[in-house]
Every structure is written in structure tokens, then in C-alpha cells.
Amino acid sequence: MLRRSAKLAVASLLLLGGQVAAQTPVRIVVNADLGETTISRHIYGHFGEDLGRNIYDGFWTKAGTGQWHLRDDVIEALRRIQVPTLRWPGGCFADYYHWRDGIGPRDRRPRMVNTIWGGVTEDNSFGTHEYLELIQRLGAEPFIVGNVGSGTVEEMSKWWEYLHAPTGSPLGDERAANGHPEPFAVRFWGVGNESWGCGGAMTPQAYADAYKRYAEYLRGSRPFRIASGPNGDDYAWTETMMREAGRMIDGLDLHNYTVAGTWATKGRATEFTEQGWFTAMQRAERMDTLITRHSTIMDQYDPAKRVWLIVGEWGMWHDPEPGSTPGFLYQQNTLRDAVVAGLHLNIFNGHADRVRMANLAQTVNVLQSVILTQGDQMILTPTYWVFDMYKVHQDATLLPLSVRSDTYTFNDQSVPAISASASKDRDGRIHLTLVNLDPNRGRTVQVDIRGQGLSTVAGRVLTAPAMNAHNTFEQPNAVQPVDLRGARLSGNVLTLDLPSKSVVAVELR
Numbered sequence: 001m002l003r004r005s006a007k008l009a010v011a012s013l014l015l016l017g018g019q020v021a022a023q024t025p026v027r028i029v030v031n032a033d034l035g036e037t038t039i040s041r042h043i044y045g046h047f048g049e050d051l052g053r054n055i056y057d058g059f060w061t062k063a064g065t066g067q068w069h070l071r072d073d074v075i076e077a078l079r080r081i082q083v084p085t086l087r088w089p090g091g092c093f094a095d096y097y098h099w100r101d102g103i104g105p106r107d108r109r110p111r112m113v114n115t116i117w118g119g120v121t122e123d124n125s126f127g128t129h130e131y132l133e134l135i136q137r138l139g140a141e142p143f144i145v146g147n148v149g150s151g152t153v154e155e156m157s158k159w160w161e162y163l164h165a166p167t168g169s170p171l172g173d174e175r176a177a178n179g180h181p182e183p184f185a186v187r188f189w190g191v192g193n194e195s196w197g198c199g200g201a202m203t204p205q206a207y208a209d210a211y212k213r214y215a216e217y218l219r220g221s222r223p224f225r226i227a228s229g230p231n232g233d234d235y236a237w238t239e240t241m242m243r244e245a246g247r248m249i250d251g252l253d254l255h256n257y258t259v260a261g262t263w264a265t266k267g268r269a270t271e272f273t274e275q276g277w278f279t280a281m282q283r284a285e286r287m288d289t290l291i292t293r294h295s296t297i298m299d300q301y302d303p304a305k306r307v308w309l310i311v312g313e314w315g316m317w318h319d320p321e322p323g324s325t326p327g328f329l330y331q332q333n334t335l336r337d338a339v340v341a342g343l344h345l346n347i348f349n350g351h352a353d354r355v356r357m358a359n360l361a362q363t364v365n366v367l368q369s370v371i372l373t374q375g376d377q378m379i380l381t382p383t384y385w386v387f388d389m390y391k392v393h394q395d396a397t398l399l400p401l402s403v404r405s406d407t408y409t410f411n412d413q414s415v416p417a418i419s420a421s422a423s424k425d426r427d428g429r430i431h432l433t434l435v436n437l438d439p440n441r442g443r444t445v446q447v448d449i450r451g452q453g454l455s456t457v458a459g460r461v462l463t464a465p466a467m468n469a470h471n472t473f474e475q476p477n478a479v480q481p482v483d484l485r486g487a488r489l490s491g492n493v494l495t496l497d498l499p500s501k502s503v504v505a506v507e508l509r
């Protein structure tokens with residue numbers, strides 16, 4: 001609470017006195033001994049929809065062998081950033097997907113047309129068992145979204161039973177015949193996706209009623225039941241779901257994308273002016289307000305904060321890269337995406353008491369991906385490096401902090417220039433992540449860390465000369481973190497220089 005109320009106070013001061021504040025150095029105060037809330041590792045979750053080249057040709061390839069197999073280099077890269085959760089099979093695709101088409105011998109599975117994404121024909125070779133093998137190799141937890149929009153209560157309930165039933169029961173035996181005698185450990189279960197849109201175009205009341213019926217029949221070992229949540233600022237959706245179905249909901253799945261243009265013309269990932277940079281920052285910053293407002297509604301029905309607010313889809317959505325299949329949503333990823341990611345993750349950490357999972361959309365070759373592939377080549381995007389730098393926050397204790405920062409102003413509009421988050425891990429190390437949203441000017445930041453003695457500091461910085469700097473298959477390492485130089489610790493005051501448009505992660509011991 002301290003962090004948020006302090007931040008609000010500082011923000012108002014900045015709005016009222018921009019002139020004075022612009023001359024004030026950035027100062028952060030961290031209370032290293034007052035942390036209470038754990039930052040759930042699932043805030044660092046990802047999303048692997050059957051969309052474009054995310055699954056087929058992303059995780060799942062015929063490259064090299066001519067036979068379908070999981071892609072080792074992609075898995076290894078994702079293990080490095082400690083992917084805690086991977087949401088699947090969608091997205092909109094979840095409400096088209098019939099799980100029985102994706103089990104059993106691969107050569108006997110029915111082919112299907114992915115009518116929602118690109119109209120391509122797929123052979124269903126990547127199904128439940130393949131997904132759960134991927135999850136196991138990633139060392140992650142599964143998050144499966146069942147079909148409400150075009151499915152039935154029976155179909156969803158049997159999928160759950162197929163995963164969990166012991167052998168000796170019909171569905172347990174079928175699973176064993178398909179190669180997995182042991183029940184699968186699946187806990188996170190989505191009851192439909194975007195049920196206000198591609199998942200059935202329902203009113204909140206109609207979905208609340210449907211949700212209860214579907215959720216009721218997920219029996220045996222009880223899932224962690226995740227309801228389709230609001231679209232951005234649809235607070236009526238949250239109110240209705242919490243009032244009508246709150247007692248049967250464990251997680252409510254908010255979706256909100258950052259679009260730097262309009263929905264019709266979003267703009268290119270790599271070609272934009274400072275207006276495109278500023279709009280992205282301003283809209284990304286809005287995530288803080290969305291979470292605050294949805295949380296206050298949830299607090300009315302669930303003051304104990306049992307129900308997780310999940311941000312199951314977030315990230316930058318640009319126009320597809322020229323020459324790519326439009327329905328595949330393939331886009332490049334620049335320093336702008338990375339700064340937006342750092343800002344989001346700081347915001348999620350700050351709300352760790354209510355936000356306990358988030359899933360960046362999406363992992364490979366789709367929207368704000370952490371990995372892009374081309375044949376057997378793979379590159380890591382600037383956003384990948386943000387997840388690498390921030391992984392230290394997973395399951396650490398959030399430290400209360402306040403930020404006194406001037407603003408980044410463009411065409412008479414402003415956002416706070418600096419965003420920050422701090423945590424303490426199990427070994428007592430303090431981790432500080434900082435973002436400078438201003439593409440024109442660096443900032444010197446003083447961090448006053450109270451309540452714990454410190455003697456060493458080390459860090460990494462991600463930045464580049466241009467706002468649109470990005471990695472390509474020709475230049476895969478154009479944007480990657482380097483050691484942070486010049487950070488100095490005097491007693492418990494850390495002073496460091498944040499370059500313009502940068503993400504910094506610092507470790508203090």
C-alpha cells in the first residue's frame with residue numbers, strides 16, 4: 001500500500017508543479033525490512049496459443065528430422081528465463097478447439113482448419129500429451145483453457161477427467177493407452193477465453209451463468225478455476241462476475257493490449273516516431289489504473305484476496321510484418337517493446353497482493369514474442385532480455401518503495417519518467433528493476449535503502465541508441481543487456497545513472 005499511495009502523492013505533486021518537479025532529482029526510498037507480499041512467479045508467465053507460427057513451426061517443428069518434435073533451442077532459451085506457466089491452446093483458438101482431435105496416434109488424428117487464425121490446415125499433431133511434454137521440459141506449470149464458446153459442459157468435464165482419472169477408469173485407461181499411465185498434474189484451468197468476444201460474445205450475466213455450470217462439472221481433484229475476465233476497462237464485467245460467481249472463481253483473467261495507434265491501424269513494430277513511443281508508454285502506464293480499479297471491485301466481494309487477478313494476455317500489438325500472413329500476427333520487437341515490458345512487470349509486482357499471474361502474449365513468432373524463429377535459426381528479442389533481467393523477482397518478497405520522479409513530457413502530455421520495483425529473495429539479496437521511459441534524456445537516480453546493511457552492487461542495463469533498435473537474423477545481438485557501470489553505494493544510498501530509454505536490473509547484497 002505504501003508504494004501505491006506514495007506514488008499517487010508524488011504523481012499529483014508532479015502534475016501540479018511540473019516546473020519544480022522537473023528540477024528535482026529522481027529519488028527512490030525502499031524499505032528493505034518491511035516486505036510482506038510474495039511476488040508470485042506466475043506473474044512472469046507466457047502464452048502459447050495455436051496461432052500462426054507459435055506452436056507449429058515455433059515450439060513444434062519438423063526441421064532436421066522430417067518428423068514432428070519439440071524444438072530444443074526454443075526450450076533451452078525459455079528455461080533460461082524460468083518460464084513458470086504457459087497458457088494453451090488459446091486465446092480465441094481455445095473456444096474452437098476440441099481436445100479429442102489431439103490425442104491418440106498422430107497419423108490417425110483428424111486434420112482441421114484453423115478458421116480463426118489464418119485459415120491454415122493443421123494435422124492436430126500437437127495436442128494434450130505434446131503440450132504437457134513441452135511443459136515438463138520447460139519445468140513450467142500448465143494452464144489449459146477449455147472450450148465454452150463452441151464446446152459443451154460434457155466435453156470440458158471429460159477433458160479434465162482424462163487428465164486426472166486413475167487407471168482402471170475408462171478415461172484413465174485411455175490416457176494410459178496413449179502413453180501416460182500416471183495422471184497429469186494440471187491445476188490452472190480456464191473456463192473459456194474472452195467470453196465477451198471471440199469466446200461466445202456473451203453478456204456478463206450470461207457468462208456468469210454458463211461459467212457456474214461448466215465449473216461445477218470439473219470434478220475429482222478440483223482445478224484452480226479461472227474465469228474469463230474483463231476486456232480492459234470493462235468494470236461491469238468484473239462486478240457481475242464477482243457478484244454472481246465469485247465463490248466459484250479462483251482467478252479472473254483480465255486482457256489488455258498496448259496499441260500505439262488505433263485498432264484498425266496499429267502501426268509498425270519497427271517504424272515509428274516519438275509520438276508512437278510516447279503513446280505506447282502512456283497506454284502501458286494505464287495498466288496500473290486498470291489493475292487498481294478492478295482490484296477495488298474485487299475487494300468488495302473478496303476482501304481476503306483469495307481470488308487472483310490474472311492478466312492472461314498483455315503486451316504490444318502492432319500491425320503484422322509486411323509480407324507475413326496477416327492472420328498469423330507476426331511482428332518484430334524493438335527496444336520500445338522491451339521498455340513497455342519492464343514497465344508492465346514493475347506494475348504487476350507493485351500489485352502482487354492481487355495480481356498473481358500474468359501471461360505475455362505471445363511466446364514465439366506472435367505479437368510481443370520473446371523468441372523469433374526462421375527455419376532452424378532462432379533470435380531472442382529485446383523483450384526476452386527483460387524477462388531474463390526480471391526473473392530474480394520470481395517468488396521473492398515485494399519491498400515497499402516510493403518513487404519521486406520528474407516526468408517525460410511530449411506534446412504537452414506527461415507520464416512519470418521512472419518506474420521501479422524492488423524485492424528481496426530467499427538469500428536476502430535485494431533486487432531493484434528500473435525503467436526510464438524517456439527516449440531523450442538519462443536520469444541520475446538515488447536509491448535510499450532502509451532496514452538492511454549493504455556492501456556490494458552489480459547490475460545490467462538494456463538500451464540502444466535508437467528507439468526502434470531490434471535484433472534480426474542477420475544481427476541477432478544488436479540489443480542485449482550489458483553490465484551496468486558507475487553504480488556506487490555510499491552507506492545505504494545507491495546512486496546510478498539510467499540511460500534514456502532503458503531497463504536496468506540491480507542486485508544489492
Ligand code: AHR
Nearest residue numbers: 090091092093193194361
Ligand atoms: O493474442 C491474440 C488474441 O487476442 C487471442 O487469441 C485473444 O484471446 C485476444 O483477443
